[in-house]
Amino acid sequence: MKWTELSIYTTNEAIEPISNIIHEAGASGVVIEDRQDLERIWEDRFGEIYDLNPDDYPEEGVRLKAYLPVNSFLGETVSEIKQAINNLLLYDIDIGLNKITLSEVNEEEWATAWKKYYKPAKISERVTITPTWEDYQPVSTDELIIELDPGMAFGTGTHPTTVLSIQALESHLQNGDIVFDVGCGSGVLSIAAALLGADKVYAYDLDEVAIQSTKLNAKVNKVDEKMQVKQNNLLQHVTGTADVIVANILAEIILRFEKDAFDRLVPGGIFITSGIIQKKKSAVKNALEEAGFDIVEINQMEDWISIIAQKPEGSR
Structure with a gap:
């Protein structure tokens, strides 16, 4: 062919x-x-x-x-x-x-x-992303290895928006947490959450290619039993609550469901947003605050912004 x-x-x-x-x-x-x-x-x-x-x-x-x-x-x-x-x-x-x-x-x-173009890359304190065909050996006992096949994935997992998201998960996710990954793409954030100690990860994406990619990569990384992958539009019709919601998507999309994210988080829960360009930072920050969130931190890598917000304790 x-x-x-x-x-x-x-x-x-x-x-x-x-x-x-x-x-x-x-x-x-x-x-x-x-x-x-x-x-x-x-x-x-x-x-x-x-x-x-x-x-x-x-x-x-x-x-x-x-x-x-x-x-x-x-x-x-x-x-x-x-x-x-x-x-x-x-x-x-x-x-x-x-x-x-x-x-x-x-x-x-x-x-x-x-x-x-795709070789192993260490992107946080503990997480290294490597292609499936590389024979990469961890350099420390607590290093977490994520294997991805970019032939079926959305990029290689080393873009700044993904790096910011994984670093935020590493900082804020607690053992036993329930995680929602909205717009899962290749599933790299869901896999990172599972490896970092999440008890259950629910991965959502509107694209069927992304769903199949996430399922494949979850099996490759032996975390498929921790993950439930479903084709879905953002958080529409999602029931239950999460300790952490992560969304590495366009700012315009984040602005479509920030209130749903607030409702689906437990009190004290964390909303990790990434994929935000500099000129959209204020719009996303203001929308999160209007939805009821407290801004925990704002991080930047190159021209990309990640905003970590928290649902206040005592909120419904």
Whole structure:
């Protein structure tokens, strides 16, 4: 079979929404070539465990790559992707250059092209993310290893929004907690929560590809018995309560269910939000406070913001 490599030149801000668009169009994986990765400085205790080749990255901005089968519907699919990306402007998302190129690749090139971009990365005090094909050995007894296959996942789990979310889970999750993961994508946050001591994790996503990806990755990481994965729109029709709710999605989506999150948390429960760009920080913070939350902390990595909020004790 022949495949088409779809390259989209865009901005860091648009990575996650465009990745979702590509997955919804039928691509099984997305390669993220972010120029900022070459300049990123991690804190001393964290860091990528590999060297990056500048020749593999665009001269500026971000390049997303995905692979689509060459068939009679390819032209229509590409047109739909272009339109969906242009529609992001309606949400005040900077899509940058928005240049799209196509090139044909053979089966072998498609199967291996993205692997060179994905190596083990330690992203918090305890959590390291590694691809399934790497023989990575932990360097400490309390290190937690998450194995992901980006051929079926939404990215590699090392984007700043994911890193901020996992670091927040590591800081605030307690053994035995119940966790809701809203917009689970690859399931990386659900898996992290399970490994960090959650008693039960409920993972929700509207996209069927994300549901299957989360189920697969949960089995690979041997935490599937702790997880319940369900196709669902945010927290609609969700019953029960959680100790922690985590949502690594667009700010515009967070603003659609902050009140539902408040209602579904136990008193004293924690709401971890990520995927927030700088210019949306105030809107999300204000909405959380209006819903009844206390802001616990606001963290930033590069241009991305994570807000951790708490439902006050004594609240209903």
